[in-house]
Amino acid sequence: MPRQENESPRDRVVAVAEHLFSDRGYKAVTLRDIADDLGIRQASLYHHFPKGKEELFVEVTERAMKRHAVGMRTTIAEAPENAECQLKAIARWMLSQPPIDMARMVRSDMVEIEEAQRHRLMQTALRSLILPIEGVFDRGIEREHLKSMGHSRLLASSFLSIIEAIQVSVRFSSRRPEDMADEMIDILMNGLRPR
Numbered sequence: 001m002p003r004q005e006n007e008s009p010r011d012r013v014v015a016v017a018e019h020l021f022s023d024r025g026y027k028a029v030t031l032r033d034i035a036d037d038l039g040i041r042q043a044s045l046y047h048h049f050p051k052g053k054e055e056l057f058v059e060v061t062e063r064a065m066k067r068h069a070v071g072m073r074t075t076i077a078e079a080p081e082n083a084e085c086q087l088k089a090i091a092r093w094m095l096s097q098p099p100i101d102m103a104r105m106v107r108s109d110m111v112e113i114e115e116a117q118r119h120r121l122m123q124t125a126l127r128s129l130i131l132p133i134e135g136v137f138d139r140g141i142e143r144e145h146l147k148s149m150g151h152s153r154l155l156a157s158s159f160l161s162i163i164e165a166i167q168v169s170v171r172f173s174s175r176r177p178e179d180m181a182d183e184m185i186d187i188l189m190n191g192l193r194p195r
Contacts, residue, residue: 010048013038013045013056014056016037016038017034017060021057022098022100022101025101025109026053026057026112026113027109031045031056034056054114058113058121064100065125065129066124067097068094068097068128068129072090072093072094072129073132074093075092075093076089076136081139082144083136083139084186084189086140087133087136087188088181090133090159090163091163091166091181091185094160095163095166095177095178099167099168100164102129105125130153130160131156133159134152134156158188159188162188163181
C-alpha cells in the first residue's frame with residue numbers, strides 16, 4: 001500500500017489495517033500481519049492501539065462507515081430528487097469504495113468482539129449505511145407514490161446487500177459494476193415482469 005505524504009504513523013496503521021480487515025475479516029487478520037505489512041515490530045502497534053486488535057478493528061470499521069455516511073449523504077444531496085437517481089448515486093459511491101462486507105461482518109467479525117463494541121459498531125452501521133438509504137425509500141414513497149410496504153429498513157438493507165454482491169460479482173463478469181447496479185435498481189424499482 002503506497003504511503004501518503006503527511007500521513008501520521010497512526011493513520012498509516014489504520015490504512016493498512018482497514019485494507020487487511022476489509023479483505024480478510026477480523027478473525028483472519030493478526031497484529032503480526034498488520035505489522036509485517038507496515039514493516040514494523042508487532043509491539044509497536046500497541047503504542048497507537050494499547051488495547052490491541054479489537055480497538056484497532058473498531059476504529060477502522062467506524063472510520064470506514066462514517067466515510068460512507070458522508071459520501072452517501074453528499075451523493076444523495078447532489079442527485080435529482082427521485083429515488084431511482086439517488087439509489088444510483090449511492091451505488092456509484094459504494095462501488096468506488098473498498099467493500100465493507102456487512103454480511104461477513106455481522107456473521108463472523110462481530111461475534112469475535114466484546115458485546116459493547118459490537119453494539120457500538122452495529123449502531124454506527126445503522127446510522128451510516130442503512131438510514132441514509134432508508135431515507136431515500138421513505139422520501140420516494142412520500143413523493144413518488146412508490147409502493148409502501150412498511151419495510152423501508154428491509155429495502156435499505158437489501159439494497160446494501162445487492163451492492164455488496166455486485167462488488168463480488170464483478171470478479172466473474174465482464175460487465176461494468178455500474179451497469180450491473182443500474183440493472184438491479186431497475187429491477188428493484190420496476191420488478192422482474194416484462195413491461
